Structure formats: C-alpha cells, structure tokens
Amino acid sequence: MIKNNKYKILTPTTLIIFGATGDLVRRKLTAALFNLYCKGFMPDIFQIIGFSRRDYTDEQYRNFLIKEAIKDIEIKYSKEDLTGFLNKIIYQKGFFGDTGAYKNIRHKLNENGNVLNMCANKLYYLAVPPNFYLEILNNLSVSGLTLSCSDEAGWTRILIEKPFGRDINTAIKLDDILAKLFKEEQIYRIDHYLAKDTIRNIIFFRFSNVIFESLWNSKFIEKVEIKLLEKEDVENRGSYYDSIGALRDVGQNHLLQMLALVTMECPESLSAGSIRKKRAEVFNSIMPIDTKKLVRQFAVRGQYDGYRNIKGVSPDSKTETYFKIKSFLKNSRWGNVPFYLESGKALKEKRIEIVIYFREASKLICPDSYKNHYYQNIFTIKIYPEEGIFIRFWVKKPGLLQELEYRDFIFNYNRGMEIKAGEYEKVLLDCFGGDQTLFTSTEEIRYTWRFITPVLNKWDENELYKYKKGSVGPEVSI
DSSP: OOOOOTTOOOSOEEEEEESTTSHHIIIIIHHHHHHHHHHTOSOSSEEEEEEESSOOOHHHHHHHHIIIIITTOOSOOOHHHHHHHHTTEEEEEOOTTOHHHHHHHHHHHHHHHHHHTSOOEEEEEEOSOGGGHHHHHHHHHHTTTTSOSOSSSOOEEEEEOSOOOSSHHHHHHHHHHHHHHSOGGGEEEEOGGGGSHHHHHHHHHHHTOHHHHTTOSTTTEEEEEEEEEOSSOOTTOHHHHHHHHHIIIIIIIIIHHHHHHHHOOOOSSSSHHHHHHHHHHHHHTBOOOOSHHHHHHHEEEEEETTGGGSTTSOTTOOOOSEEEEEEOBOSTTTTTOOEEEEEESSBSSOEEEEEEEEOOOSSOOOOGGGTTSOOOOEEEEEEESSOEEEEEEEEEOSSSSOOEEEEEEEEETTSSOOOOOOHHHHHHHHHHHTOOTTEEOHHHHHHHHHHHHHHHHHHTTSOOEEEOTTBOSOOOOO
C-alpha cells in the first residue's frame, strides 16, 4: 500500500453501505474502495459495514467480495494489501425496514468509538433502488444514526445514487425529508458522470483557454449534440428499468449535467458553491416543454423491438428505451442555439460525446470548386470509446493543387497518461474530504425535474416509436 498524506483523512471514519451485496457494490464500489486503499487515500483509521439481507458472517461476506468484486480488479496489489483491506470490513444482516438491525449498527459504531476513545465520522451510502430511500432514512432517524456523536468532532454524511425522485413532486418530498435529517453540506447526491476525467476537464478547457471562450456563444455556435448511446440492451434489469425508463435513468442527470458544463457562465472560483450555482443557473434557464404540442415538436421517445419480452417488463409497457429532446436556453449567451439530448439502449454502437458545431464563416476563402461545400469547425468532447477533445479544422491539402481537406487536432486522454482514477474513486474521495463540487445541489435537482417532469407527463399522449435492436434508433426528426 502506498502512503499518501496529501489527501489523508485523519479522523477515524466508518462507511455504512446499504445494499452491500447489490450490483453497484459488485461492479463499482468495492473496486473503488480497494483502489483508494492501495493508493493510500483511505482514512488512516476506517471501517466498512456492509448492510444487506443475506445471512452472512463477516468472513462469508469478505469471501463474497473477493469472488464477486475483487478478482477482476486491474491494479496490482499484494496479498498484504488484500488482507489489510478485508480486515476493515464487517457485515450486518438486516432488512431495510428492520429497526433492530439499525440498532445493531449503532451498537457497533458506539463500540468502535469506545475502543478508539474518540468520535468517528459516519458516511452512509444508499446503494439501493430509490424506492427504499424513505424507509432507510426513516430508520436512520428513529435509531439516532443521523446524529453526530459530538458537536465538536465527527461528521455525518449521506451518499445517494440517482435517480433522485421520479418527478418534481417526489424529488421535493425526498429533499424535504433529507433536509429534516441533514444539513445541505451533509448531503451528497451522486452523478458519477461529473467525476469522469474528460467531463471534469470541460470547465478547465473552456475557461483556461481564451481562444475558445470568446467564441462560446450563439454568434459562433450553430447547434450542440449531447449523446449517451448504448449498445447493450436492458439485460437482467427488466423490472427496475421498466419502472424508470431512459429519460429518468440518464436524461434528468447525466445529459443535463453535461449540458450545464458546456453552457454555464464562468464561476467566480473553483469552489463547490460557485460551480454548483452556475450549473443551477443553466437548469433554471432551460425553456419548458410542457404541452402535448411542444412535446410532439421537440421530443421523441422509442422502444426497441423485443423489450416487452424481457423478464420483469410489462407486456404492454410504454417505457422508453430511447429518447431525443431538442432544448433551448433562454439567456443572452445561447439565444436560439438548439441543444439535442439523445440516449438509448440496444443501439448500433456505444458512444458518449458532446459535439459542438460552429457556424460557417460569413466570408470564406476557398477554391471555386469548393464554394458549395459547408465548411464547419466541429469541437467534440469524447467520453467513450475514446476520451479526449477533437477539434476539426479545414486546411489546404499538401501538394501542388488548391484543394481542401479537414484535419483533427486531437487531445487524447488515453495516450501517454498515467492510469486514470475511476469516477467512483473520485466520488468517494471527495465525499471523505467534504468537497461537494461533483455532487448535485437541491437547486439543481429541482430545476432539472421541473424541466423533465412535463415531458414525462405528456409522453403518454404522444407516439411511442419502435426501433430495431442494433439500429440508430427511431428515424424521426425534431
């Protein structure tokens, strides 16, 4: 294990994970925690309590993690690293509605505090479907687990996965309940896309390079496309996905957050408060799509063939597996620039990117034979499969003739870079350190749901288009 004192949390910290045998723990969380441990970023003294309904002992749970989550980890680690990490993990069996199990957690926390003779930090991670949030929050409150053990030391924080609510009303209800139990600075609403290296780089690329920011407005930009396209289908998540749909799953959060970073005004500083304020201003400026006519004009939803045959999916389901929305911002910078938000399952390819199309120059110098061509500079932020920034320029071809061709300037994250940290490593590290920059504020949540909810409500009054698996989605223009 590497010793890393720069970001070290000195106060003892306990992480309690609800849903400790679930998909997120198997695929993401355990690997992120183990990587942080091996890199020396975990608190000096820490403990992890896994909470789930399976009948495991501590040792059985550790073996479960080795088999399901650690065996495929790519980083190099020693046997001592693995043993040291696993020894920090204990298990608590219980159902989310079982108040006795919460009392057992409190007993373990008190016992640990007595051994250390000091007040420890507590971090609750709700790695569970959203329908369990209210039950868990209520039992945390009833059991006294939301309270810090001291006014002077030992913070209490909570990490919550998206989607945060199902619509504006449920989001406000959940937010109000959280506000009664925690202060805003204790609440960490996760959008792990904000922790991706390329996405984090957007504001630095924009506001640290004068050649771009002066052109970043409706005078020079024609349109913006934000795409999160997936080749995989819903697979084994039929029941969960059918209750959520694509727009709730990635539209209200990932795509809108990318929109905010591309369009926000320059923050006063890199503080969490400044950046979250500017993101919220973008969401507050999105023009509403709130009538049947507007939804038909500016939004398309689709469902791939065979979706209704998946286990857990209703045979007459109208849940969208694809959507495309044409949106506008009502502010002076962006005028009439359309922003296209697109995502879908079971498509031709997996591709995640932000494509910014610049307007053609008002006066263009080029050979006569090229006069009818549309010369457009394109700025692409690629997140998958490549990570980086690609800028398209038009130049003269090498040689004797006056011929034009495009060339791409490429800033590729995958070339000559050290191994990058996973987004969940960054999420956990920032939460341990108290940095809320990469987490959504209550304002952001309410503004995004205010935009998304009318679209969801009016979609049932408009057509659900079918598309073939492996295609580009419904062939409908907006």
